[in-house]
Every structure is written in structure tokens, then in C-alpha cells.
Amino acid sequence: xxxxxxxxxxxxxxxxxxxxxxxxxxxxxxxxxxxxxxxxxxxxxxxxxxxxxxxxxxxxxxxxxxxxxxxxxxxxxxxxxxxxxxxxxxxxxxxxxxxxxxxxxxxxxxxxxx
Amino acid sequence: xxxxxxxxxxxxxxxxxxxxxxxxxxxxxxxxxxxxxxxxxxxxxxxxxxxxxxxxxxxxxxxxxxxxxxxxxxxxxxxxxxxxxxxxxxxxxxxxxxxxxxxxxxxxxxxxxxx
Numbered sequence: 001x002x003x004x005x006x007x008x009x010x011x012x013x014x015x016x017x018x019x020x021x022x023x024x025x026x027x028x029x030x031x032x033x034x035x036x037x038x039x040x041x042x043x044x045x046x047x048x049x050x051x052x053x054x055x056x057x058x059x060x061x062x063x064x065x066x067x068x069x070x071x072x073x074x075x076x077x078x079x080x081x082x083x084x085x086x087x088x089x090x091x092x093x094x095x096x097x098x099x100x101x102x103x104x105x106x107x108x109x110x111x112x113x114x
Numbered sequence: 115x116x117x118x119x120x121x122x123x124x125x126x127x128x129x130x131x132x133x134x135x136x137x138x139x140x141x142x143x144x145x146x147x148x149x150x151x152x153x154x155x156x157x158x159x160x161x162x163x164x165x166x167x168x169x170x171x172x173x174x175x176x177x178x179x180x181x182x183x184x185x186x187x188x189x190x191x192x193x194x195x196x197x198x199x200x201x202x203x204x205x206x207x208x209x210x211x212x213x214x215x216x217x218x219x220x221x222x223x224x225x226x227x228x229x
Contacts, residue, residue: 004157006157031215033216033217040221040222041221041222042118042204042219042220042221042222043158043204043219044219045216045217048214048216050214055213055214056212056214056216091157091158093158093217095215099146099165099208099210099215100146100165102148102160102163102208103148103158103208103217104160105150105157105158105159106157107155107156107157108156108157110155
């Protein structure tokens with residue numbers, strides 16, 4: 001079974017620039033999560049999709065972050081404009097239906113804002 | 115509020131020694147519990163999970179974890195550590211809240227293995 005695919009793996013941008021990350025979930029996984037992982041910390045949920053609908057974006061800085069999930073499959077996360085404190089690894093995770101399931105993670109995108 | 119605590123930020127052990135990583139959670143009901151491992155530059159890989167039943171669960175790479183309801187703990191153990199086990203380890207709780215299923219992660223424990 002193919003895993004969660006993320007691109008790019010690395011990105012360096014200047015502050016105030018924009019950036020976009022892409023995630024392709026495991027086939028059939030209805031739930032998709034975007035996490036932000038700052039160095040030395042655990043993953044922090046930014047946004048959660050169920051199919052193509054947002055079910056939780058309470059931790060998403062909506063003044064600069066946006067996300068969408070096209071047709072309930074691929075998802076993109078965008079930052080515009082980026083700040084220095086956005087430097088982190090952005091992880092996409094997906095899971096299938098049911099309570100007794102685990103999240104499968106992509107390799108992440110490491111963003112450095114300079 | 116639900117939370118996961120990993121009290122040890124860093125742990126160093128010698129290769130071949132035993133290992134125990136601690137995890138405590140705060141949640142009103144019986145949670146679903148997970149341990150993930152993250153190698154440098156990689157995503158998180160599931161080591162093991164607990165949903166119900168036998169409180170001692172076996173995972174990949176020789177790891178096991180024990181759920182202790184009375185202590186709200188889910189500690190990860192390995193009898194003999196290998197150099198390749200050096201990584202960061204995250205404990206997580208899966209829970210249903212407000213109709214959505216989400217995961218709460220601890221802050222992680224970074225394991226260093228001495229040759």
C-alpha cells in the first residue's frame with residue numbers, strides 16, 4: 001500500500017513570501033490532518049478534513065494560513081505571507097474510517113523562513 | 115483538558131541496555147494510545163497501539179508498551195536497545211471530541227544510544 005506523499009521535502013523562503021505544500025493521502029482515507037512540528041516539540045494540529053470538508057481549524061492562523069482538500073483527495077496548505085516563526089516541519093497524516101485506527105504520516109516538508 | 119506528558123526530554127542509554135520511556139495522559143475515558151518514532155528528517159512511524167484488551171501490547175522493532183489505567187500511563191519498553199533505535203519517540207492519545215477524532219501528541223523524548 002502506498003503511503004502518504006508530501007512535496008516538497010524542503011523549502012527555504014524569505015519572510016513575507018508565500019509557500020504551498022501538497023499532500024496526497026493513502027487511497028480511501030477520508031480523514032486528513034495537517035500538523036506543524038516546531039523543532040523540539042510534538043506535532044500540533046493545524047487543520048483536519050473529513051473528505052473535502054473542514055471539521056477543525058481552530059488552531060489554524062487564518063490570517064496567513066489556508067488549506068483546501070480537492071475532491072476529498074489531495075490537499076494543499078498555503079502560507080501567505082510567511083513569518084520567521086513559521087519555520088517548522090509540516091506533516092500531513094491520514095486515517096481511515098473508524099475509531100480503532102491509527103494515523104499514517106508523510107515524511108513532512110521542512111520549511112525555513114529567513 | 116486532554117493532554118499527554120512525556121516527562122523525559124532526553125534519554126541516553128548504552129547499546130544493549132534496557133529502555134523505558136514514560137508517557138502519562140489526562141483523559142476522562144479510556145483512550146486509544148499510540149507510540150510513534152521519528153528518525154531525523156522523516157515522518158512519524160507507528161511502533162504500537164492500544165485500543166482495548168490485553169494491557170501489554172507488542173509492537174515493531176522489539177518494542178512493547180503497557181497500559182496502566184490506575185496510573186494513566188502507557189510506558190514504552192525495549193529489553194535491549196540497538197544503535198539504530200536512536201530517534202525521537204512520541205506518545206499520542208486518540209480521542210473523539212465534538213464529533214471529530216483527533217490525536218494529541220506529547221512533546222517527545224529524544225533517545226541517544228551510546229556504542
